[in-house]
Amino acid sequence: xxxxxxxxxxxxxxxxxxxxxxxxxxxxxxxxxxxxxxxxxxxxxxxxxxxxxxxxxxxxxxxxxxxxxxxxxxxxxxxxxxxxxxxxxxxxxxxxxxxxxxxxxxxxxxxxxxxxxxxxxxxxxxxxxxxxxxxxxxxxxxxxxxxxxxxxxxxxxxxxxxxxxxxxxxxxxxxxxxxxxxxxxxxxxxxxxxxxxxxxxxxxxxxxxxxxxxxxxxxxxxxxxxxxxxxxxxxxxxxxxxxxxxxxxxxxxxxxxxxxxxxxxxxxxxxxxxxxxxxxxxxxxxxxxxxxxxxxxxxxxxxxxxxxxxxxxxxxxxxxxxxxxxxxxxxxxxxxxxxxxxxxxxxxxxxxxxxxxxxxxxxxxxxxxxxxxxxxxxxxxxxxxxxxxxxxxxxxxxxxxxxxxxxxxxxxxxxxxxxxxxxxxxxxxxxxxxxxxxxxxxxxxxxxxxxxxxxxxxxxxxxxxxxxxxxxxxxx
Numbered sequence: 001x002x003x004x005x006x007x008x009x010x011x012x013x014x015x016x017x018x019x020x021x022x023x024x025x026x027x028x029x030x031x032x033x034x035x036x037x038x039x040x041x042x043x044x045x046x047x048x049x050x051x052x053x054x055x056x057x058x059x060x061x062x063x064x065x066x067x068x069x070x071x072x073x074x075x076x077x078x079x080x081x082x083x084x085x086x087x088x089x090x091x092x093x094x095x096x097x098x099x100x101x102x103x104x105x106x107x108x109x110x111x112x113x114x115x116x117x118x119x120x121x122x123x124x125x126x127x128x129x130x131x132x133x134x135x136x137x138x139x140x141x142x143x144x145x146x147x148x149x150x151x152x153x154x155x156x157x158x159x160x161x162x163x164x165x166x167x168x169x170x171x172x173x174x175x176x177x178x179x180x181x182x183x184x185x186x187x188x189x190x191x192x193x194x195x196x197x198x199x200x201x202x203x204x205x206x207x208x209x210x211x212x213x214x215x216x217x218x219x220x221x222x223x224x225x226x227x228x229x230x231x232x233x234x235x236x237x238x239x240x241x242x243x244x245x246x247x248x249x250x251x252x253x254x255x256x257x258x259x260x261x262x263x264x265x266x267x268x269x270x271x272x273x274x275x276x277x278x279x280x281x282x283x284x285x286x287x288x289x290x291x292x293x294x295x296x297x298x299x300x301x302x303x304x305x306x307x308x309x310x311x312x313x314x315x316x317x318x319x320x321x322x323x324x325x326x327x328x329x330x331x332x333x334x335x336x337x338x339x340x341x342x343x344x345x346x347x348x349x350x351x352x353x354x355x356x357x358x359x360x361x362x363x364x365x366x367x368x369x370x371x372x373x374x375x376x377x378x379x380x381x382x383x384x385x386x387x388x389x390x391x392x393x394x395x396x397x398x399x400x401x402x403x404x405x406x407x408x409x410x411x412x413x414x415x416x417x418x419x420x421x422x423x424x425x426x427x428x429x430x431x432x433x434x435x436x437x438x439x440x441x442x443x444x445x446x447x448x449x450x451x452x453x454x455x456x457x458x459x460x461x462x463x464x465x466x467x468x469x470x471x472x473x474x475x476x
Contacts, residue, residue: 148277171225
């Protein structure tokens, strides 16, 4: 839903004939072409209006450490005199009363030497706040109803260049549109400048505070979409969907101030990190996102590597290098994959049969969870096997076919020849030779049916997935 803020217009403010203008350029300039505030004139005017008697009073207060600046000023007519000269005929009575109080508070808190700085800072902030609320408005542009934590930290990549039904940018999970409404001004003599905007967003207890900064030129609107980074150590504790709120705030940046002009809270539902989420239709390379479940840095890799060394010649793992007993690198590569198969088979992982491998909405446990529970679906055993091969440095594929998944690998580095293994068979007594033949047969059947050409089946190249930017989730 789009909300339109009311339009306000701010007239010019003149202090002793000096115009206070925002320190920003006009029409996208760099700010140096704006009329500067004449600091010396303003300071001189203030100091001239404060009499020697007031200075003596302030000096006496300092020396005796008694009384307050406020008491002295309250007894003298000078506050009203300075106030009248500085602010007469500037704004309406209601705003004037507020600004006058700011001036009095500044005088009460500041000593004589810092009077100008405190006065200027307080009044300038108030003036610019009024300008911002009249000239800028914002409204919610996109807000994702369901955030799937398996992909949440990579939404900027997943939805890069994504457009909505009307062909407009559709950032995920949250964005607002900010408008710089110059045309609504009644006083066209007041310059309308570009505005520098910062937008912040966060989900309390779940993310850091994401921020993005940009500019909005006069009579234009820009979309701002801060990225959220989720705490994965917290994400793995979520076992069921949970309601949350995305907090978002927009600030105008001016003269080292952050002027808040928009704040909202958008509801969303967080889903566990194991869920293969219902992401928006049109996401590119959708099956590549199985790559988040291929986790070569999991804690169990060192133990698996030690077991592999015991099964390989010379106690070493050679990747795309030839063992002395083999005639080709292809043979040596298969020797390594066979050792991985046998090491994982020794973990006694039970295959859980399930239709619809990795289907949308399905729970997919991570390799470390499969090793702990000692059972897994086909997509889970494939991700486990692929994780080990990737950790070793092999060029590995997940073969995704209708209602099933298994693993393939390049027989030599950068070779176009692939070999395959049916990874669900690590859960039984089948030999590697049988699992190897089973994988080859399944691949050939899909190829003959034309499923790779039609898109019903896909070879997911994990190396290409990483180059694309999809990274494994860090699951402890």
